[in-house]
Amino acid sequence: MEDLNLLEEVIDSLEQDSNVLRIKRLILFTCNDTWSNDVNEVKTLHIRQLVRELMILFPNLNTLKQKLNSHVKQLSKQSDYLLAADNIIDSIGFLYTLRDEGKLPNSFLYPDEAVAIASRNEAEIIVDPDSQSTIPHRHNLKYLTNLFDLRADISRNISPLHAKILLFSSLHYRFSPQERDWSALYTYDLDDLMQLIFQTYETFDALEQQLTQVSQTLDHVEDAKRASAVILQALRPFY
Structure with missing residues (x-):
């Protein structure tokens, strides 16, 4: 449809x-x-x-x-x-x-x-079904090959950029508006960061603690807190 x-x-x-x-x-x-x-x-x-x-x-x-x-x-x-x-x-x-x-x-x-x-000449992407064997709680991650609905849910409520900044900071280092940060941030899309989040934080409590703490350290605190709340609400059902 x-x-x-x-x-x-x-x-x-x-x-x-x-x-x-x-x-x-x-x-x-x-x-x-x-x-x-x-x-x-x-x-x-x-x-x-x-x-x-x-x-x-x-x-x-x-x-x-x-x-x-x-x-x-x-x-x-x-x-x-x-x-x-x-x-x-x-x-x-x-x-x-x-x-x-x-x-x-x-x-x-x-x-x-x-x-x-x-426009039909599209390259094929081959996925090894065994490659997901190391991903924590993968039985709850049916969307790993299709994060569309989850990404759409998050993006309807907050700026995708705010979500990416928070997730990136929670996975790597505190984002600041320096050129090297923009370059590093660009190497990930929102789907990449969400998959890494699930691989890194195996429990919802651990994720909630990290996002809450990191959101309080970013430059635009209110935007970051809003992003944290929206992301946690969206990801909770998958833990």
Whole structure:
């Protein structure tokens, strides 16, 4: 069953993002290797068309992440564009999952048969079923291969960026707005961090204690506390 509403939510969230001009520039640069400094030109670009082109050119999400990272490294304001790239991956990641589940409206990616044929060349990802044997409480983690619903639940209530900062800080080191932190944060998407959280904290009490403590040390304490509460509520049923 196609989910048109979620598609529209993703497009609208990118359109309303305060970083939308950088997002548009970065998508344009990634798709066409063309950089535009013309603000008026960039404003006329439609996010819907840019996202469609991005997903057709890069049918594999991991390939897209690598390409975005490669293009960001060519820019002078890397920290700003790493944030834009992070917003792109977190938002469009929903659409890749919808596509893989057959829920993305065909009319979005395949307006005609020529585009449909061109966009079928997707790399396969092979998962070793034994590779999950070391993951704690894996019997409760059926979503490990599909974190879409959990990620959507968290992202509807808090900024994905706030969630990532809290989880990253709980797993590695306290996040601070230095360029090296943005770069390190960008190497993970929200799915990666949630899987690592489950592998690291085997009990809900241990996770609750860590998130609560870390949230009180971050720069934006209220945002961090809100993120902690939302994440804990979402993850509790899986322990």
